Every structure is written in C-alpha cells, then in structure tokens.
Amino acid sequence: MISIKQLSLGIPNPKQAEFLQDTHKYVAFGGARGGGKSWAVRVKAILLAIKFPKIKILIVRKTLSELRNNHITPLVSATNGIAVYNDSKKELTFKNKSTIRFGYCSCQADLTQYQGSEWDVIFLDEATQLREEWFDELKVTVRGVNDFPKRVYLTCNPGGVGHSWVKRLFIDRIYKEGEDPCDYSFIRSLVSDNKALMEKNPDYAKQLSSLPPKLKKAWLEGDWNIFEGQFFEDFIDAPEHYSDRLYTNVIEPFEVPHDWNIVRSFDWGFAKPFDCSWWAIDYEGRAYLILQFYGCTGVANEGLKWHAEKVFAEIHRIETEHRWLKGKKITGIADPSIWSEDGGLPIIASADRHQVYFQKADNSRIPGWMQVHYRLSFDEDGKPMVYFFNTCKHAIRTLPLLQYSAVNPEDLDTSQEDHFADSFRYFCMSRPIAPSKNTLQKTPPDDPLELLSDKKYRLYSYV
Numbered sequence: 001m002i003s004i005k006q007l008s009l010g011i012p013n014p015k016q017a018e019f020l021q022d023t024h025k026y027v028a029f030g031g032a033r034g035g036g037k038s039w040a041v042r043v044k045a046i047l048l049a050i051k052f053p054k055i056k057i058l059i060v061r062k063t064l065s066e067l068r069n070n071h072i073t074p075l076v077s078a079t080n081g082i083a084v085y086n087d088s089k090k091e092l093t094f095k096n097k098s099t100i101r102f103g104y105c106s107c108q109a110d111l112t113q114y115q116g117s118e119w120d121v122i123f124l125d126e127a128t129q130l131r132e133e134w135f136d137e138l139k140v141t142v143r144g145v146n147d148f149p150k151r152v153y154l155t156c157n158p159g160g161v162g163h164s165w166v167k168r169l170f171i172d173r174i175y176k177e178g179e180d181p182c183d184y185s186f187i188r189s190l191v192s193d194n195k196a197l198m199e200k201n202p203d204y205a206k207q208l209s210s211l212p213p214k215l216k217k218a219w220l221e222g223d224w225n226i227f228e229g230q231f232f233e234d235f236i237d238a239p240e241h242y243s244d245r246l247y248t249n250v251i252e253p254f255e256v257p258h259d260w261n262i263v264r265s266f267d268w269g270f271a272k273p274f275d276c277s278w279w280a281i282d283y284e285g286r287a288y289l290i291l292q293f294y295g296c297t298g299v300a301n302e303g304l305k306w307h308a309e310k311v312f313a314e315i316h317r318i319e320t321e322h323r324w325l326k327g328k329k330i331t332g333i334a335d336p337s338i339w340s341e342d343g344g345l346p347i348i349a350s351a352d353r354h355q356v357y358f359q360k361a362d363n364s365r366i367p368g369w370m371q372v373h374y375r376l377s378f379d380e381d382g383k384p385m386v387y388f389f390n391t392c393k394h395a396i397r398t399l400p401l402l403q404y405s406a407v408n409p410e411d412l413d414t415s416q417e418d419h420f421a422d423s424f425r426y427f428c429m430s431r432p433i434a435p436s437k438n439t440l441q442k443t444p445p446d447d448p449l450e451l452l453s454d455k456k457y458r459l460y461s462y463v
C-alpha cells in the first residue's frame with residue numbers, strides 16, 4: 001500500500017476542496033484565470049490513482065507543451081518514488097497499477113489517440129479550449145465494468161472555442177434530450193481564491209485588473225455573459241477633448257516633429273478594404289495615427305477599386321511627397337498573408353517593385369488585441385498610449401463598429417470591416433507595451449484562506 005503520507009501535495013483552498021469532494025458525473029471548476037484549477041486537477045488525479053488501484057485516468061489539455069508544463073512535469077515530480085513515467089506512452093504508472101495518461105487535443109485528428117480506449121475518469125483542463133464535438137467524443141470513452149468512479153472533470157475560463165457549450169451545460173444549465181441536469185455541477189473559482197498564486201505572483205492579479213472592463217469581468221471575475229456587443233468599448237472619441245488631448249483617443253492633427261520615428265502598418269483586403277496606416281512615435285513611445293490610406297481591392301465596390309500595383313504606387317507616392325513622411329526611414333509591418341504564393345506572385349512582390357518594404361507582422365490575435373487595449377487605455381493623467389488624428393476617418397468610423405465574435409468569444413467578428421483594426425493590431429504587436437498603471441487593482445483581493453488557518457485539511461478524504 002502506498003501511504004499518502006509520503007506525498008506532500010499541499011493544502012487546497014476552500015474552492016479546491018469543494019472540487020476535490022464533488023462526486024457528480026460532470027464537474028466543472030472555473031471562472032477566473034489563475035484560480036488554482038490545474039493544481040486541483042493534479043491533486044485529484046493523484047488521489048484517485050492512490051485510492052483505486054488499477055484505475056485508468058486521462059488528463060487532456062489542448063497542446064502538448066501546455067500538457068507538459070501544467071501536468072506531466074509537476075505530476076512526475078510530485079509522484080517521484082510511487083509512480084514511474086513512460087514518455088513514449090505519455091503514461092504515469094503507480095505501484096498499485098493505476099495509470100494517468102496524458103493527452104493533447106488541438107484538432108480532430110488528435111482524438112484518434114484515445115479512440116477505442118476506456119477511461120474511468122477524464123480531466124479536461126481548459127475545456128473551453130476544446131470543441132463540443134471533441135467533448136462529445138471524449139465523454140463516451142468514460143465507461144467500463146468496474147466499480148471505479150466514472151467522471152469527467154472540466155476546468156474552464158470564459159472565452160475560447162468551447163465557451164458556448166461549457167456555458168450552456170454548467171452556467172445556463174440548458175439541457176438537451178439525454179442530458180440529465182443532476183449530472184452537472186459547477187464550482188466557481190476566482191483568482192482571489194488562489195492565495196498561493198497571490199503570494200507568489202501578486203502582479204498576476206494586477207495584470208488581469210488592468211484589462212478593459214469586459215475582459216476583466218471575464219478573466220478576473222469569471223463572468224460568462226460579457227462577450228457580446230462592442231469589442232473596442234475602450235476607444236474614446238471625445239471631440240470636447242481634441243485640444244487638451246485628455247481622456248480621448250482622437251485629437252486635432254499637429255505638425256509631426258521631423259525626428260519622430262514612423263511606422264507603416266498594412267493589412268491587405270482580399271475581398272474587403274485594405275488599410276495602410278502611418279504611425280508617428282514620440283519620445284515617450286506614444287503613437288499617433290497621422291495618416292491613413294484606405295480602399296477596396298475587390299469588385300464589390302465599384303467606386304474604389306485598387307489593385308496591388310496601384311495600391312503600392314500610391315503608398316510610394318504618399319511617402320515621397322507628404323511632408324510628414326518624405327525623406328524618412330519608414331518601418332513597414334504587414335499582414336503575413338501577403339507573402340503567400342498561392343495563385344501566382346505574392347502581393348509582397350508588387351510592394352517591393354514600388355520600394356514599399358515590409359516585415360511580417362506578428363499575427364497572434366488575442367495577445368494582439370490585448371496590446372491594442374493597453375494602448376487605448378488612459379494613464380492616471382488621462383493620456384493614452386495611442387492617439388488618432390481626427391482626419392483618419394476610416395479608423396475612427398470602423399473601430400467602434402466592431403463586435404465580439406459569436407464563435408470565438410475573445411476575438412472580434414471577422415466578417416465585419418476589420419482591416420484597420422488588424423493593421424492597428426500589427427502595429428501594436430511590433431512595439432508591445434506594459435498595461436497602464438492607472439488601471440491596476442488598488443485594493444488587495446479578499447483572503448479566503450484566512451478562514452482556513454485553523455483547519456487541518458486531510459487530503460485523502462477528498463475522493
């Protein structure tokens with residue numbers, strides 16, 4: 001017999017304790033980021049493996065590297081001496097023949113790893129990163145003729161491709177035929193529930209608190225209802241402040257000092273408009289959208305049709321003639337898709353011909369939108385890290401119209417006129433900044449673990 005005393009697993013906080021004790025068929029643990037979810041998964045998996053000899057457990061996470069960082073490495077180390085890890089099988093085998101298998105699932109094909117298998121307990125860590133079809137396929141593999149618990153534990157944050165189905169089952173509790181409401185349980189955990197993290201990394205909660213209001217509600221407060229409506233609610237166009245430049249992202253144009261750096265961001269419009277934006281950077285790193293060239297390449301808009309050659313010839317003309325740009329070294333950042341060669345010469349070849357040079361933009365969407373939000377937000381003096389000249393009409397017109405995506409909740413709906421937004425994002429990713437101090441959380445979070453200080457938690461009672 002393996003004694004639990006050999007292991008030092010730590011003390012669960014009250015929410016983790018609830019999770020460890022929950023015996024529903026489907027248990028979801030979630031809410032905020034950093035709520036101590038992966039920790040609870042690891043501890044629960046070990047406790048089950050020890051209590052039920054020969055039990056078969058599967059832990060799933062979207063990617064192999066996340067799986068390694070969050071589960072394989074810490075679990076192999078925590079069970080040193082009582083379990084042996086086989087990396088080719090991705091399996092941890094305990095002395096009592098219990099196994100914990102590690103699986104990743106970032107596409108349909110990954111599911112074949114588990115087809116034909118039977119599991120007693122599955123953990124889906126960050127289940128909101130998984131599609132509903134994958135959940136449906138995985139949950140039917142929880143079966144077998146033995147007396148071990150048959151359960152699926154899920155951890156989740158609002159957002160991600162799985163947002164809707166997780167919200168339906170565990171938050172809205174709307175069930176289809178064949179789903180028994182009594183099988184589903186949800187435990188909400190917030191980052192403030194995770195005292196260990198708050199102590200080790202107090203800046204983590206601060207980073208979350210500096211998000212724009214909706215994302216903050218989702219990721220810090222675990223609110224599942226926020227991904228709807230306007231995406232850039234933090235973009236402020238306040239004409240009454242154009243002249244004092246406080247609490248507004250839009251201002252009156254001014255003469256751009258000649259020694260400010262200039263960046264050109266570009267998003268190509270295959271069917272929709274293209275955007276070419278010029279940004280001037282002041283000595284503090286604050287950006288100003290000073291000029292914008294915006295138009296349609298497609299046939300849909302007869303009035304404004306631009307082909308690549310004409311677009312880049314015009315960009316070159318503007319850069320050689322405009323007094324804010326001519327004679328300056330301009331750094332170009334562009335949508336990586338213009339390097340793509342399907343169907344002939346890439347669009348970048350046409351740009352090169354006109355001496356309009358670009359580097360490939362970092363196209364990561366969610367981190368990119370974070371950078372856009374950081375730039376738009378105001379510091380304690382009311383100044384943002386990005387201003388738009390009020391002459392850049394298409395930027396000012398399109399940004400407030402963009403809505404959240406119904407499919408991918410942290411992203412915007414890409415069927416809209418989002419080319420300026422993309423171009424803005426590429427620019428921001430080329431010069432990432434830290435969030436403004438002004439929005440950082442001022443009061444420390446509640447300390448739920450204080451309640452626990454005189455209690456001794458005995459982990460082995462949580463199976």
Ligand SMILES: Nc1ncnc2c1ncn2[C@@H]1O[C@H](COP(=O)(O)OP(=O)(O)O)[C@@H](O)[C@H]1O
Binds near residue numbers: 011196
């Ligand atoms: N009860 C606990 N005791 C000690 N450390 C903990 C505990 N709960 C969480 N942690 C630590 O807090 C950090 C964040 O927890 P984690 O489980 O990764 O959060 P989440 O998965 O919700 O984002 C990790 O370093 C984790 O090991």
Ligand SMILES: [Mg+2]
Binds near residue numbers: 038070
């Ligand atoms: Mg985690």
